[in-house]
Amino acid sequence: MTNEMEQEDQYVTVVISQHVKPGCETDYEAWLRNITSVSRTYPGHLGTNVIRPQPGVRREYVIIFRFDGYENLKAWMTSRDREYWLNQGKHLVESDPHVQQLSGLEAWFSLPGQPLKTPPRYKTALLTWASVFILINLLTTFLVPLLRGLPPLIISLIITITMVALLTYVVMPRVSRLFSKWLYAK
Template structure:
């Protein structure tokens, strides 16, 4: 099955009851610690609410494939922790499963929607093309004398971090109307 070979990202959004934030933070620490013990778990990111902008917590779990993600999602451990945290939140969580580069194409404060693949491919290609050329012009000369494998490692790590945290969020906002046209 094609999806077995793809990294799967589970995005959970949830609004915490007023006054329960400290308990929710402790609960988050516990449930993410348990998730870490499951095969294929590749990391968890937590985006906390921003007053006046985004009221919900966004929890992002990544797994190395569909079966490992499914093992966590359907586990008794997760079921137990969800029951423990139920009194801390206003409603059921909104859960989305995405794979591949789709996670780069999300707009802050909005549910993740997947734009057409040709659009994500074009914007990813354009961003990678520009960024790799800029890194080669400005960073590679500073690394001369290092072994080629180390240079490649530094460039690719820098590129992925910049794409994930700087470039793609801005590109997504810039091209939002093209990626997510309004339906009449």
């Protein structure tokens, strides 16, 4: 029960990967536009991203649906609309899709070009803490002096925006690669 309550209070991401039958890519793209536009009509939908195949790197399509909480995600995942569109697209794919649900910071810890796996939470917490600790000290040392004349709330706003952007797009992808052997140790 506690785990379910925790999930309800977090953003939830579902990652779906599947291989499209050769020659069906155009039809699959049309199907993808339809199912993603239907998903947008569901409460709590925060966005959909599609990572298309890259020759020599990755064969599968990866579709990422983000919702504001577990219950809204569940409503979409168990909906008749989704079931209808999955049935419409069955002939376009080689097998059933691989579906993985992520919540919180887990999505930071994925390696490009590899199936999404989530490391143990204590490892993600430790690396996130270390990254935040180092980054906040660097930002306060180098950025705060440049912002001295501004009100404290504006300084805080600039620091947090910069920190989240750096964590998401620069720091965590590199930290994930650097510590991948430790994060994903068997």
